[in-house]
Amino acid sequence: MKKVLILNGPNLNMLGIREKNVYGVETLQDIAQKVSEEANIIGIDFDFMQSNHEGEIIDKIHGARGVYDVLIINPGAYTHYSYAIRDAIKAVEIPAIEIHLSNIHSREEFRSKSVIAPVCVGQICGFGSKSYILGLHAAKLL
Ligand code: DQA
Helix, strand or coil: CEEEEEEECCCHHHCCCCCHHHHCCCCHHHHHHHHHHHHHHHCEEEEEEECCCHHHHHHHHHHCCCCCCEEEEECHHHHHCCHHHHHHHHHHCCCEEEEECCCHHHCCHHHHCCCCHHHCCEEEECCCCHHHHHHHHHHHHC
């Protein structure tokens, strides 16, 4: 069975509280539950983690080498400036899928630039929590 690591960056632990008009009312726990249900249906083995710390996310990416087949990452605001996370994804040579709840291209100018996207197979954004489900399906297809 394909093994997928789902990584969540800073402030995603605040889902359900933060900017509900943008990110919705579901908590990250709710999303993990939905992902789990879908993963059971389509036959994916996954781990789900969140960190507010760049170095911890990088350590998780390094540790994924030889363990996971695909990375799904919502890097939060690190999307827009973390060359270190970008280099980590490039280094481990695991296919990665970038996901976002919101459509980063229709918001503030600074959000439309992702420094992570160029090292990913592709990007899914704008579908709310369904971006995670779409990411899972994309991982299954890789
Ligand atoms: C986000 C979009 C980012 O710009 C923002 O900093 C986040 C959440 C999203 O899922 O829509 O924290 O990654």
